[in-house]
Amino acid sequence: MEGLLGIEGFWGSVCLRHGCPSINLRMCYNSAENICFGPEYAYFKNEGREAIDIDFVGRYIFETKWVGIYPLLGANYSIETEFRAEKEVKSALGIVFGAGIGFTETLKV
Numbered sequence: 233m234e235g236l237l238g239i240e241g242f243w244g245s246v247c248l249r250h251g252c253p254s255i256n257l258r259m260c261y262n263s264a265e266n267i268c269f270g271p272e273y274a275y276f277k278n279e280g281r282e283a284i285d286i287d288f289v290g291r292y293i294f295e296t297k298w299v300g301i302y303p304l305l306g307a308n309y310s311i312e313t314e315f316r317a318e319k320e321v322k323s324a325l326g327i328v329f330g331a332g333i334g335f336t337e338t339l340k341v
Contacts, residue, residue: 251278
């Protein structure tokens with residue numbers, strides 16, 4: 233799917249660090265058959281804290297018959313706001329690395 237840009241996923245999850253649900257969005261651009269990259273966004277909010285994570289991640293996908301397995305590497309920018317007597321805002325840059333697994337087009341349900 234070379235040259236394809238699209239929303240790869242939109243989902244909710246639970247952030248264990250902040251103890252609250254999150255909203256997540258991922259977009260991906262396939263620059264070659266097995267290479268894709270793009271932004272990821274996550275938003276967390278509970279009673280006293282709000283956090284936004286913005287990542288730019290690249291993946292190299294090793295395809296099998298049923299799944300794609302990929303290492304990932306990228307950059308992260310996080311903004312955390314704590315609401316106390318005074319509003320406190322912290323931000324940081326970081327590195328994202330890991331691995332993932334996803335279903336391929338060949339999986340027929």
